[in-house]
Amino acid sequence: MRNSLAFISLGFLIISCGTQKTPQNVQTKPTLPKVAPAKTAEAPPRPKIHRESGEDFFRDNIADITKNDNTISYGSIVSAEPQRYKVVKTFFPAIAQNFRQKYIILHYTALDEDKSVTVLTQQSVSAHYLVNDQNDREIYQLVDENKRAYHAGISAWRNDKSLNDTSIGIEIVNSGYKVDSSGTKVFPDFSPSQVQKIAALVKDIATRYMIPPTNILAHSDIAPTRKSDPGPKFPWKQLYEEHQIGMWYDEGAKQVFYDSAVLEDYALQMTVPSFVFKIQTALKNFGYDILPNGTYDDATKKTVEAFQYHFRPQNYNGLMDAETWAILQALNQKYPVK
Numbered sequence: 001m002r003n004s005l006a007f008i009s010l011g012f013l014i015i016s017c018g019t020q021k022t023p024q025n026v027q028t029k030p031t032l033p034k035v036a037p038a039k040t041a042e043a044p045p046r047p048k049i050h051r052e053s054g055e056d057f058f059r060d061n062i063a064d065i066t067k068n069d070n071t072i073s074y075g076s077i078v079s080a081e082p083q084r085y086k087v088v089k090t091f092f093p094a095i096a097q098n099f100r101q102k103y104i105i106l107h108y109t110a111l112d113e114d115k116s117v118t119v120l121t122q123q124s125v126s127a128h129y130l131v132n133d134q135n136d137r138e139i140y141q142l143v144d145e146n147k148r149a150y151h152a153g154i155s156a157w158r159n160d161k162s163l164n165d166t167s168i169g170i171e172i173v174n175s176g177y178k179v180d181s182s183g184t185k186v187f188p189d190f191s192p193s194q195v196q197k198i199a200a201l202v203k204d205i206a207t208r209y210m211i212p213p214t215n216i217l218a219h220s221d222i223a224p225t226r227k228s229d230p231g232p233k234f235p236w237k238q239l240y241e242e243h244q245i246g247m248w249y250d251e252g253a254k255q256v257f258y259d260s261a262v263l264e265d266y267a268l269q270m271t272v273p274s275f276v277f278k279i280q281t282a283l284k285n286f287g288y289d290i291l292p293n294g295t296y297d298d299a300t301k302k303t304v305e306a307f308q309y310h311f312r313p314q315n316y317n318g319l320m321d322a323e324t325w326a327i328l329q330a331l332n333q334k335y336p337v338k
């Protein structure tokens with residue numbers, strides 16, 4: 001092992017050297033290098049191996065915890081079992097590794113519990129977890145966290161697309177919206193006990209995978225033209241204030257933006273391409289998959305509506321009013337893309 005590590009160290013030196021060109025038609029005699037042999041690098045101390053159920057694990061992190069998931073507490077280590085060979089885990093973990101799980105996406109099922117279970121286990125859609133609406137202590141797991149579930153569909157946020165690949169999906173039993181006589185979507189509440197379950201579950205997942213607040217999102221955030229779940233009754237503000245989950249704006253920052261913007265005539269400005277372009281660019285900078293084109297089109301309206309479901313749930317009419325605009329700017333200031 002020590003020889004292997006020394007070889008790896010020398011590898012860096014070899015890679016860093018450039019290739020030397022030999023002039024054509026010039027014969028050169030091979031000469032022995034007059035370089036002192038490199039000193040053998042001492043291997044860093046390895047963490048202790050813990051054996052459990054016949055398997056070896058590392059219990060201690062050897063490096064930056066944000067880039068390393070070598071401890072057993074982050075789940076089982078899945079290894080190959082090639083015929084006639086033994087997979088040696090003594091060299092594990094490498095420092096250069098990271099979690100595949102980058103996002104938590106929240107949904108509602110728009111079905112009762114029995115139908116939710118049937119659809120999510122027997123059909124082509126699924127989620128890692130299903131939170132029922134019973135006042136009990138159970139949360140159902142339907143898919144291993146290390147595997148891909150099919151809950152997000154065509155989706156994007158900031159620089160990422162197809163978020164099924166990198167997310168944990170949580171479905172919540174909730175009947176979904178009904179459209180009233182005036183054409184408004186009316187959404188049902190989530191029960192307090194269900195909210196407590198969701199909070200505990202999201203907190204646990206976000207902590208284990210170090211998922212940042214910017215990556216804990218609604219289905220409607222990552223697919224605003226197609227989806228409206230989990231809707232404006234989902235308690236994002238409560239989760240932020242009581243459980244430090246997800247994003248929320250600071251009231252003072254919002255007020256500063258509001259005071260400077262309140263005199264603008266928003267109904268009129270939505271017909272002004274330069275102002276619409278500014279709105280679309282701010283939504284895009286925040287994370288929404290929107291193409292700034294200067295027209296307040298259906299995609300823009302639905303994206304504003306998705307933003308309002310999440311951050312201004314009292315009024316989700318899809319129009320960029322002064323308050324929505326102030327909240328969006330306060331959020332962009334607080335959660336810039338790094």
Ligand SMILES: [Zn+2]
Pocket residue numbers: 106107108151219227229
């Ligand atoms: Zn959904």
